[in-house]
Amino acid sequence: MSKTSVIYDKFERHSHGEGLKGHATHYCPGCGHGLAHKFLAEAIDALGIQDRTVAVSPVGCSVFLYYYFDVGNTQAAHGRAPVVALGHKFANPESVVISYQGDGDLASIGLAETVATAQLGAPITVIFINNAIYGMTGGQMAPTTLMGQSSSTSPSGRNEYNGQPMKMAELIAGLDGPVYVERVALFDAKQRIKAKKAIQKAIKLQVEGRGYSFIEVLAECPTHLKMTPEETEKWVKECMEPVYPLGVKKDLTVEPWFHRNAPCFKGEKILALTGASTEHPERFCKGFPTGLDLNDVSLKLAGSGGDGAQTAAMLIARAAISEGFDATHIPSYGPESRGGTSYADVHVAETEVLNPGSPDPQILLAFNAPSLAKFGPTVRKGGYVIYDSSVVTEAPVLDPSIKVFPVPFTGIATDLGKAVVKNIVALGALQAATNIFPKDTFLGAIRVALKDKCALIPLNEEAFNWGIKSVEALDQ
């Protein structure tokens, strides 16, 4: 067997393709890459997939794989070839994507990508050339260098300080993602036949959509092993093979799983996902709230995580925007997923919120004592403070121009049988205390927010009304 149709007739990309370079590979005499390339090309030919193949070449001697393969070619960064391959595969599931990598690339710098991609199991094929040394950079120690083997960075032989050689085929076969893992060699005719078959099988499994396949090829690097090609073949057989036993490490028969529909570009579906509506919401405001700031109302909601400050803040923003105003909500909380502090800055503006932060709010909704103590003094003169009198027993002294509304958010919510609605009680109190929007604006926003949990609407409406009643009771 010789050149296949997958190998270019002239290597035009090879240093301008002139002279010998137009027809000879750049690999050293005796290098295993040439054979691995031939087997790969023959497999692509035999499977009839030349027009579907994307070959991903790594950093290393075989970075120039694209000189030789008349298929779609991509060159990846060092170690990143398997994830580049995934990017191609997901872009076009019909394509056959082959990541061709050396040992420094695959087993060292790209180990995370290698293992994660194998475990993902998507049908790509990885051809792993293991020659026990770094080739392109000039013969340094690879993760696969044998114990005792000398290299330019293990001059007196690899020892315990460098760790043991990486057995990639076994490692990959130990994962659940791959369907087929085999280690092959090139050192004699028998092994070459096996190698050729293994590569073809691995790609065939991908063509059938069955899953991730991995072929480790024990290859010769006469230049950096500092041996003749013949000696290198012998060395691979006698020294490498005992450490890296040949053969099938994993071969699962699985049903093809990788089927993807073409991506959807239906406008209605996208709008439904985003929740965008073509219907105008009902409006209840006659104009921008008077009695508050002229064109921009600044609020702060503060409490502990779980108090519902962020949800309440969002409802205020939604209510404002449904009325045709502009609004913003900035959440702020500690690194804790739950508990900790939780603040929200909210602005409602007639046309455009300029500065969305609320360092000196006009309205403060405080859900606990520390929040009231922290933000109470920042409230502007003439502003409003509404706080949970169920948990705040002693309110700080605030500027006398500030209107203060102690409302038992938690007490009311608990009496209603659901402590989590205390933020809705707070919104009711906000409505009654400030008249920022009509009651129906809030109720509308609550109904929209609970449209998928309709059963909760009556409870929330009741909580909201209790908030209003509590403030009205304070006035009397």
Next chain:
Amino acid sequence: MALKERPKPFLLPDYCKGCGRCLDACAKDCITLSDQINPMTGLVPVELDLTDCNACGMCMDACPEPYGLRPAHEGVIEDFELEDPAKLFGVKPSEAPEPTDIPNETLPLPRTEPLVIKGTYASAVGAILAGCRHVYGYPITPSTEGAELMAKFLPKLDGTFIQAVSEVAAVNMMYGTAGAGLPTMTFTSSPGFSLMLEGVSYMIGAELPGVFVDVMRGGPGLGNIAPEQSDIKLACHGLGHGNTQAITLAPSTSQEMLDLTILAFELSFKYRNPVILLGDGYLGQMTGKVQLPETMIKPGIPKWAVYGDAMHRKNLISSIFLTESDLEAHNHHLNAKYEAMKVEARAESFLCDDAEVVLIACNTPARTAKGAVQDLRNQGIKAGLFRPITLWPFPVEELKAAIHGAERIVVVEASAGQLEDEVRLALSKAGVRQFPELENVRRMGGVLPQQSEIMTRVLGRKEVLA
């Protein structure tokens, strides 16, 4: 198959590197190493004596060279001409067709009511409307919700969201999908963006489009998750190694998180270059009013893509140019492209026409500054705001117009002067020597400049206190 049908091997000594792999393979000892160095290659090729050859083909199977030992019918040894291999083989044109563009389609969307969503969501929705169905990411606050929304939406649109093993993997998945010619993006935040820079450099080198939404947070190192404008320098001057530039957009509202994401995809494909959307921690998490556009894009496949089909078989995606002159030519080409990108400079000038004090700010600090401008105007101070929307290329012509007649310039930013450096560099490159001394309001560590601080800076402390 009868053995006699098999061809015997032939060899052009020039294409033999003399590795000798065929020697072992031949059971009839037909092949020996020559003792003559080939003058063309400096190597010692093998010699064939085919007297005993039974055409078993094992030697050809052992030969690592595609043009090494071949069946005799592939060449006629007498025709061998030492100097010019092309004369021997002729130049056979590739059978692959010339790649062509499959253009994008613009599809109509009905007019909808504004959404009330946070900045990262707005950006994610923008990406979907720009035709992006392939998103790769790694969770990092405060950008995470963008990725989470993609994880929720994309499977329903038969798209792909993959949570990568790391940012490094994420950007390289983008490299693959972008190489296939499709729109792709990621959501990240400062420490994650740092990790992606290797891939960004490769994408720029290989001329691949892609959108990076970097929701900036406090640095250096792990810093914190609060907003800072810590990556302006990185985006404008430090995109990995080499000669790299990318259009960098700086939104300041939720609406712009959507609009500029859509623009980012458009520019990214127009120039075959990554585009960066630099938000900040507040913009990522801030909820606001977002109006959707009335069209969306269904992407085609550009002619340069390696899609994995017959049409695009000829193509190569690569950033390697080993010959110095080739790389220099490539870098000249990239530089010409960067120069062409300068027409994309964009800015907003707010009340700058008669402004005596011009504030310069971008992202969330620009909104704080806008609030301050309004306050100052209410107090009778002629203040204005210049807001660069592209940080690279810097909108220097717009800046010149905005500061024309200004007596004072105050740069407001959440960093130690990264934006101010951009302003100085832009003015310097534009040959502007005469401008008021730059004053500044700077906060860091997740603390944003406050409106009161800007007022203090402009009015002087005494007046503010009074």
